[in-house]
Amino acid sequence: MKTTLITGVSRGLGAEIAEQVINKNDAFVIGISRTFSDEVKCLAEKYPDNFMHIAFDLSDYENLKNIYWNTLKKIGQIESVIHNAAYAYDDLVSNANIQTLEYMYKVNVLSPIILTKYSIRDMLLNNIKGSIVFVTSISAHKGFKGLSMYASTKGALEAFSKNVAKEWGAKGIRSNCVCPGFMETEMSSNISSEMKMKIFNRTSLKKATDIKSVASSVAFLTSDESNSITGQTIIVDCGTI
């Protein structure tokens, strides 16, 4: 059974990715999130042999080394990592608060980089041709008012992923991004319905991005079916124009 790490499993998209990765790849999923939510409880009950949860706040990225050595390394060889956790700081840059900005960069950028470090070290140690997937955002490609700071973290991940793909391709390690458009998730719940309609009307399909469609793209990139794909970003956004 292939071990797959997934961050941010406590809510909509992360939980859906975990379920699809288990079903598509018969993977053993280690879900990392701050809280043991109802979604996590549901996954643990539904897939007792394929899922375990680690409670960890990803802003505490300096402790990822301990998590790796004391927990992850003892569970099994890491075959895939899905960086899904994110903190959304929605405000105009003229209101930028350094503390909030730093917190967002810890969760959205520093923690994925450090977790990638330990995952790649584990893959090297065990000669695993692993797969790394970063969930980014359409805001890194198209402009949205209030998302400049959040978009900057997702743009950083896309640049990081492309270069990780180049660095580790010779070892068979792949790195890709799935870039979703606006989904109906808890993260976007504070956006007004008027604003949502405006956003959805910017898409070719005139609707919200389907969470299942995003999750299945992520599951595909961690499966053997995608073994010739690396350094890419799959945009799953209903065609933002």
Next chain:
Amino acid sequence: METKIIDILNSILLSKNKEIITDLEEKVSLRNDLGFDSLDLATLSVRIEDEFGIDIFEEKIIDKISELLTILHNNEEFLGRSK
């Protein structure tokens, strides 16, 4: 300790179809004499860390066998485990 380091170095040399070594010469350069590239050095560092619990490149990138041995000897964690 030295036997384990030689084994690790030889596993990388064998993967590159290069001649193996039989002893550790302090003046030997990992890059210039053994022909290790950056990915070989990364593999070396994870195997050393797995064996001795020390990330040899955590502070700086080293190149000579003498530097490798110094780090391992100086590391308290290693000394504790080797007792």
